[in-house]
């Protein structure tokens with residue numbers, strides 16, 4: 001994905017969509033880290049440094065690939081879930097699902113504004129060094145790195161499965 005990047009107003013639109021995610025107990029179990037422009041270089045350095053720690057044997061090619069990830073698009077939104085002690089009756093699973101719904105809302109809002117968007121994790125999402133480098137607290141997890149930007153060409157819609165194959169009409 002390429003420039004033009006989503007404007008401030010586009011980003012706010014996506015984040016406003018995110019916070020309409022279904023949320024059991026109104027726990028707001030999501031956080032968003034917006035990384036644009038040059039800040040992506042810092043993310044790139046963090047990815048490379050973390051891969052070196054994870055795998056001291058990583059080749060120059062692997063490090064280069066890892067460092068290039070944040071340049072996939074002009075905007076990266078890191079979506080995190082948060083597990084607090086509040087309302088212990090709401091299980092972690094439901095909080096993570098809410099954060100996932102927030103992420104999907106961002107994707108839909110981006111597409112609605114004609115941007116391309118892709119949701120990726122990779123090993124970086126589960127790496128404690130990446131998490132601390134981004135300022136996450138112990139009770140937070142990375143749900144995904146959402147890469148958003150303009151698309152240069154028409155992207156062909158993939159062939160999708162028939163939903164009937166995954167559905168029963170229970171009577």
Ligand SMILES: Cc1cc2nc3c(=O)[nH]c(=O)nc-3n(C[C@H](O)[C@H](O)[C@H](O)COP(=O)(O)O)c2cc1C
Pocket residue numbers: 118119120121122143144158
């Ligand atoms: C939580 C989550 C994490 C994902 N992580 C990756 C990833 O690290 N690498 C990858 O190639 N696709 C990943 N995907 C899949 C892509 O987002 C996307 O669905 C896939 O490229 C297929 O494209 P489509 O959704 O347009 O069919 C992930 C999807 C989800 C929901």
